[in-house]
Amino acid sequence: MLLFRAARNARILPVVPLNAMFRVMRNGGSNGTRVRLAAEALRRRLPPGWDVRLQSGGSGDGLLTLRAPDGRRAKLSVLSRKRVLPRDIAHVLAQGGNPAERMLVAPFLSPRARELLAGANASFADETGNLRVVVNDPAVFVETRGADRDPERQPRPLRSLKGAAAARVVRALCDFTPPYGVRTLADRSATPLGTVSRVVTFLEEEALITRDEKKTITAVDWPALIKRWVSDYSITGSNALRSFIEPRGLGALAPRLAKLPRYAVTGSMAVPGGVAPARLAMVYVESAEDAARMLELVPADAGQNVWLLEPYDPVVFERTQSITSASGASLVVAAPSQVVADLMTSPGRGPQEAEALIERMKGNEDAWRRKP
Amino acid sequence: MPGAASPDPEYVAARRVLLDALDALGAHLKSVVLVGAQAIYIHVGEGDLAVSPYTTDGDLAIDPRELDDEPALAATLQAAGFHLAVRPGTWSMSDVQIDLLVPASLGGSGRRGARLGAHGNEVARKVSGLEAAVVDNAIHRIGALDPADVRSFDVAVAGVASLLIAKLHKIAERKDSVDRLKDKDGLDVLRLLRFAETEHLAGTLLKLTQHPIAGKVTQEARTFLDDLFGHRDAPGAQMAARASVGLEDESAIRVSCEALARRLLGAWKP
Numbered sequence: 001m002l003l004f005r006a007a008r009n010a011r012i013l014p015v016v017p018l019n020a021m022f023r024v025m026r027n028g029g030s031n032g033t034r035v036r037l038a039a040e041a042l043r044r045r046l047p048p049g050w051d052v053r054l055q056s057g058g059s060g061d062g063l064l065t066l067r068a069p070d071g072r073r074a075k076l077s078v079l080s081r082k083r084v085l086p087r088d089i090a091h092v093l094a095q096g097g098n099p100a101e102r103m104l105v106a107p108f109l110s111p112r113a114r115e116l117l118a119g120a121n122a123s124f125a126d127e128t129g130n131l132r133v134v135v136n137d138p139a140v141f142v143e144t145r146g147a148d149r150d151p152e153r154q155p156r157p158l159r160s161l162k163g164a165a166a167a168r169v170v171r172a173l174c175d176f177t178p179p180y181g182v183r184t185l186a187d188r189s190a191t192p193l194g195t196v197s198r199v200v201t202f203l204e205e206e207a208l209i210t211r212d213e214k215k216t217i218t219a220v221d222w223p224a225l226i227k228r229w230v231s232d233y234s235i236t237g238s239n240a241l242r243s244f245i246e247p248r249g250l251g252a253l254a255p256r257l258a259k260l261p262r263y264a265v266t267g268s269m270a271v272p273g274g275v276a277p278a279r280l281a282m283v284y285v286e287s288a289e290d291a292a293r294m295l296e297l298v299p300a301d302a303g304q305n306v307w308l309l310e311p312y313d314p315v316v317f318e319r320t321q322s323i324t325s326a327s328g329a330s331l332v333v334a335a336p337s338q339v340v341a342d343l344m345t346s347p348g349r350g351p352q353e354a355e356a357l358i359e360r361m362k363g364n365e366d367a368w369r370r371k372p
Numbered sequence: 373m374p375g376a377a378s379p380d381p382e383y384v385a386a387r388r389v390l391l392d393a394l395d396a397l398g399a400h401l402k403s404v405v406l407v408g409a410q411a412i413y414i415h416v417g418e419g420d421l422a423v424s425p426y427t428t429d430g431d432l433a434i435d436p437r438e439l440d441d442e443p444a445l446a447a448t449l450q451a452a453g454f455h456l457a458v459r460p461g462t463w464s465m466s467d468v469q470i471d472l473l474v475p476a477s478l479g480g481s482g483r484r485g486a487r488l489g490a491h492g493n494e495v496a497r498k499v500s501g502l503e504a505a506v507v508d509n510a511i512h513r514i515g516a517l518d519p520a521d522v523r524s525f526d527v528a529v530a531g532v533a534s535l536l537i538a539k540l541h542k543i544a545e546r547k548d549s550v551d552r553l554k555d556k557d558g559l560d561v562l563r564l565l566r567f568a569e570t571e572h573l574a575g576t577l578l579k580l581t582q583h584p585i586a587g588k589v590t591q592e593a594r595t596f597l598d599d600l601f602g603h604r605d606a607p608g609a610q611m612a613a614r615a616s617v618g619l620e621d622e623s624a625i626r627v628s629c630e631a632l633a634r635r636l637l638g639a640w641k642p
Contacts, residue, residue, distance in 0.1 A: 157530070244629060245627045245631070247628035247631040248566040248628075249628075266455065297636075298627055298631045302621070302624075303621035303624030303625070303626075305624055
């Protein structure tokens with residue numbers, strides 16, 4: 001991991017390779033270490049004959065003495081901080097003494113923080129290679145450029161499963177039987193690795209998935225995962241829904257769906273051998289307008305028996321199944337994981353139907369979960 | 373097609389009495405056409421409306437042009453156990469009624485009773501709008517719904533187009549009398565509209581419009597369809613909605629009536 005991070009930083013900072021060791025060690029570095037490494041970085045940047053000495057004490061975390069070949073000296077009082085935001089700069093520099101005789105050391109200093117420091121004539125160093133030391137007597141001006149973006153910055157931790165990307169990952173976790181790693185999951189869910197990692201980290205914290213010491217996903221509590229998903233997802237809220245009446249009744253709808261370029265039935269009608277006949281057909285289509293025209297549906301504000309749903313993501317058309325409808329027609333239905341989420345968030349008896357479907361799915365995982 | 377695995381006992385009884393009547397009609401079967409709810413059921417089956425599609429009554433249209441003088445209709449029906457419950461035309465056995473009906477334009481001069489020559493004026497009743505049924509029909513084999521009853525008869529069953537015409541006339545005649553029992557006729561029209569393929573039905577209706585016997589009632593039926601079902605608030609659409617109240621969504625039924633009637637009217641241009 002250390003090597004990986006070093007390599008990545010080397011790409012960001014090709015012009016200051018001397019600082020590589022400094023950067024590599026940044027994680028968990030104490031104030032003392034950080035100051036020592038900053039002194040070392042400065043020493044390497046000064047011409048031959050110059051000397052840099054670091055002493056403990058002073059008003060800060062150390063006292064840096066720069067000695068010119070002619071023996072003249074300047075002192076910089078070093079302040080080491082673990083994290084410095086631009087808004088902290090004024091406060092930090094106000095802690096006694098002339099800013100021009102201070103040097104701030106931190107793991108990372110943003111461009112704005114550096115601008116503020118430079119404006120106050122303060123010296124600074126960060127662990128990505130940003131370094132600026134200005135002394136009037138003896139005259140020293142050293143400036144090197146490091147990173148403008150904090151390479152260590154962690155993405156904001158995920159707190160919800162809102163959005164299409166999280167939904168794709170959830171769907172893949174349900175539909176594919178573990179074990180697999182995040183790369184496989186990223187591939188199967190057609191989602192960037194970084195996003196998948198964040199979702200997986202979140203789900204692991206929520207105890208919805210289990211990973212082993214090699215970070216391989218070894219178990220998915222898919223019923224709990226779907227239940228967690230539907231606190232952020234709903235069939236009516238996440239998809240673009242339009243209501244229609246099939247004047248010939250739902251029995252006439254099923255055989256005609258085959259006319260559509262792509263569709264997937266969800267809700268009650270997608271449950272094979274459902275107990276009660278569906279009173280409302282819920283169909284994912286690419287374009288509700290085109291589908292309504294092809295199916296000869298009548299737009300309806302009340303009494304609708306057909307919902308056409310333009311989906312939150314094309315994943316609703318993935319891993320579909322084929323069943324035989326009550327009227328004998330062959331129907332393309334959404335994956336069971338999708339149908340469960342849609343039933344759970346459907347009006348009427350949907351939630352109870354979802355519970356019944358989950359129980360059936362627990363009994364025949366082999367029939368609907370697949371190898372990644 | 374029609375019927376679930378085990379039909380309602382009421383249907384079984386109704387079918388049995390219909391078979392009794394067909395049996396009794398014997399040699400006259402060739403001049404009989406099954407119309408009404410039982411004929412609709414033969415075509416449409418249970419459909420997917422939540423409302424029961426059947427009635428216990430049997431409606432039989434008689435084509436006087438085909439009717440022989442012998443044997444006497446009344447005598448054969450009575451011999452089979454039927455009695456004339458309501459004059460003219462309503463025959464009854466057990467709790468089930470069979471109505472013998474004659475297209476009004478073929479039923480002679482009487483006001484209600486059909487003039488059937490040797491068979492008299494009370495055996496069958498004149499009904500307007502049935503003319504198309506004696507033109508648009510096809511032979512079906514009708515068997516019992518009770519597996520123990522092995523009888524079956526080959527009998528003419530009115531086609532979807534002529535059944536639609538007959539129902540529209542019936543509703544138009546009675547549309548001013550509010551009667552919940554007649555509301556089911558509105559739903560029967562919707563059943564036929566849902567079942568029929570629009571272009572095919574319109575083609576049959578256009579042919580019937582040209583027919584010397586069926587032409588006039590067919591043309592009238594087009595106007596009735598427009599007036600009674602062409603709008604979601606029209607009387608026929610409201611009847612269908614009332615007949616399904618509590619079982620089907622009322623506005624879905626009314627919108628469906630409008631949509632299907634308008635489609636058919638669009639394809640059925642005289």
